[in-house]
Amino acid sequence: MTPTHTSGRVAIPSLPTVLDAFNIAPAAEARGLLLDCLRSLRWAERIAAHRPYPTVEALLAASDEAAYDLTSADLSEALAAETLPLLPEGAYSPAHMAMDAAHAAYEARFGHAFVICLDGLPADEALDHVLAGIRSRLTNDPEEERVVAAEELRRVARGRLVSSLRGAGL
Known part of the structure; x- marks a missing residue:
């Protein structure tokens, strides 16, 4: 059996991106990165729990949405830090x-x-x-x-x- 050729191009796997690494990181590691951005455990857990994100823009939209949903206690926690x-x-x-x-x-x-x-x-x-x-x-x-x-x-x-x-x- 002879191998078939598909136009002479070789498939090269894409390299993982930082977003890919964030998406597959252990939950504790993702939360740690997020807590460095905003000291609200609820915010960090919410964003980490909704992984994977298809794009950076989707991650930033989730960040914004979670920030808009901060309770008074969450806001106090974040402001204190x-x-x-x-x-x-x-x-x-x-x-x-x-x-x-x-x-x-x-x-x-x-x-x-x-x-x-x-x-x-x-x-x-x-x-x-x-x-x-x-x-x-x-x-x-x-x-x-x-x-x-x-x-x-x-x-x-x-x-x-x-x-x-x-x-x-x-």
Whole structure:
């Protein structure tokens, strides 16, 4: 029997992607990666439980959906683990004092760290953006601020998830 040829092309198996590795990772490992993105166990478990994801976009959509569904307790858990964004290297001392004072006022008013997504923002604009954000959001009532903080957490988690996948070679 002679072998049949199919147009002279050789089938080359595709290499696994970072998404493939995430999809097949043990649940505990996937949850660990996710918890580095957002410190909500319910959020991480939900995303890990719905694997495999056919595309990165599907994973990010699931991340967004799970973030929108955070309960008040889940949100409190995630906010408790957040820290203030780092100032750019070389920021002058008065900037640190202004940031510390604004953050202290924010924490005193709302009981959790100020969260703001800085994705896509040039480093030299970060300080002004954070300070303006804190000052502006200090005028929110506590319920309104929880909604804003939840949205910022969702954006931060999404950015961290993308960075984690990129860092792993995506």
